Amino acid sequence: MRFTIALMALASGSLPVAVHAQAAKAWPREVQAVYDQFKGQCQRGGKFVPDRENFAHEVEVTGDGKPDWVVEVASLGCVVPQAVRDSGEGPEDGNSYCGTAGCSVQIFGSGKKGLTSIFNGTLRSWDVIDLGRGRKGLETSVHGTACGGTGAEVCIETLAWNGRKWDVVKRYRWTDADYEAHQKEQAATPYQEPPRHEAKWSFGGKGAGAVAATTGHPDFMALGLRCQPGGGVYMTLVPKPGMPLPPAGQPLLLHFTGSENGGYAATQTLVQEPGKPDLSGPLDPGVEVLLEGADTGLELIASNSGGDEWRQLDYMTLAGSTAAIRSLKQQCAASAGSTAATQAAGQKPAAPLGIMAGYYVLESEACSNPEFEAIFYDGKRLGLMRGGGAPGSSEENFIGPLGKVEKSRGYFLLPAWGMEVKILSSTRIQLTIQDTEAPRRWCPADQIPAKWRMR
Incomplete structure (x- = not known):
């Protein structure tokens, strides 16, 4: 536990200030309209969690040398509370745009009147390829039945835009040799386990100096709870360098969701401490219930825009949290009782x-x-x-x-x-x-x- 306290103290005093929210690169209005439409329907009961990097891709496939755009709608996620989902009246999430045939893709092509929709369908994958003689095309992976096979099989279609519609230049059904080559390629690529949060919560300190904390999360240095000077418990997050933070004076919102009790969820508000990268705030009662509850871990999203848009964070383990937080609360209560006695002297x-x-x-x-x-x-x-x-x-x-x-x-x-x-x-x-x-x-x-x- 000394290590946890030392890490939080070190991070508070020496870490570079994290990156504050910046304006995103502007998209063409046709692309932005798709984004805004999904965002609007998501916010009617859900939390909008976009993957901006993988949503819109600037390409050139129409042959006029002007930018075209490929839009992957499934990159726009929507976290919907279980109660809203159960009501049958909640918004669609990103999973609604994917199935066995792939995910929904839209392509906006350049023309004399600007960008227009030239493709709206379902693809398993796509890539811009050179067709020769300066022409560009799309190599797509589609449902296996397009090649006369089963849905699980791989069918490759190469498409070329002729100014009015897409021509199928080539249609190819994978052979056993293709599957074997693909397996060898995958085997030759070392698999890297994605970062996971596995560090247990721990407790240490006495009275007002007591801390319950966890470290080692892929998205932040530490998340700790400490006694509030006027009573109660404060949450403090120590961000990693580069973690997007809200503009000065605006809160960072952390939304925790458990799997127990029907997917109970709660939101924690944190504000940046003066002169420090740390963000703190009184522990939200609902978040306290989740941290001490029966879940083994919590899903976590964050917003640096006041809840307008959210960012997916890694899963957070709760191993050891119940015992650590209860020990902390005992110390906080004793400290608050002592403070009251002093004030009443x-x-x-x-x-x-x-x-x-x-x-x-x-x-x-x-x-x-x-x-x-x-x-x-x-x-x-x-x-x-x-x-x-x-x-x-x-x-x-x-x-x-x-x-x-x-x-x-x-x-x-x-x-x-x-x-x-x-x-x-x-x-x-x-x-x-x-x-x-x-x-x-x-x-x-x-x-x-x-x-x-x-x-």
Whole structure:
């Protein structure tokens, strides 16, 4: 674990700043229209994950010396939540444009009136070849039945554009010799295992200095969790040099998707720390559930454009994450409890509960960001502060008389509220309503958001 902490510290101080988002090279409007159409339909329920490098290819196949364009629609991915997919009303993803015959390909050819569509079909592969006498053509791999064989067989068609349509210059069905030559070619090419994330999560440190982290991911140096000074947990990402980052002042979004619980997903927001390449932010509750859950790993995409477009990242393993994060949260809670006691020093607790008047949040939360409910107490009143929503809403703040207080088995009973309160110290309590919840700690009023405060 010392290595993990040292790596994060080293990366924070010495790594070059990663590459910020830059404007993509402009395509012809006909090509851009295909891109925008797919993007628009994807964003009606999904997250647009394009592979720009493999989407549009500038070529010359019409013989006039002007640029033509080959567009591979399957390079435009769309990540659709499982719930949206199950509804039957979700957008199509990139897989919808591929099948046994190959993937959808469009070709825009140059002409007197600009670019026009001259091919829209399904190909397994394509390549621009020299036909001789200065002519260019397309060598394509198509469904085996085009050569009179089965679908699984390889059929090669060579096409030439005659100004009005494509002529089939040659059609060739692979022989046993072709398959044998292909196998030898593959065997002669050393297979390189793609990079994978295999490093286990680890934990180390004490109190506010505790860290739970993983390293060795193909896309970033480290991803770590640490105690937030005001309570709760922060996520920090240390990018690798060259990792695309958002423009200054804009967030990086990480979207995690698991396979358990119907493909549950959540998004983490991170902002760049001043003077550092690191990006940090309060740990999103949904992401916390995923990191501690039953999944062995998570699918991961990132956006440096505020969610307009996303980039596929490698799979992230969760080996060791549950134990590491739980250990971290224990340290964070202890640190937050100690901070509360220090802040309350010299102040007098309020009877009858004998605790500080003010607000109490779960020790895993930040005073500045309660996840659901803060408890208010001033000796006479109790409040369930949920964010100041309209009356009758789930976010309404409920405030009323404390009512009768009874003591039993080390707890204070509050019959008017159907609640038991265990006093852990003058700044720490534990509530039992239906189940015993995690300890809460006292927060000064000036650290509680205005809409959560008693008025």
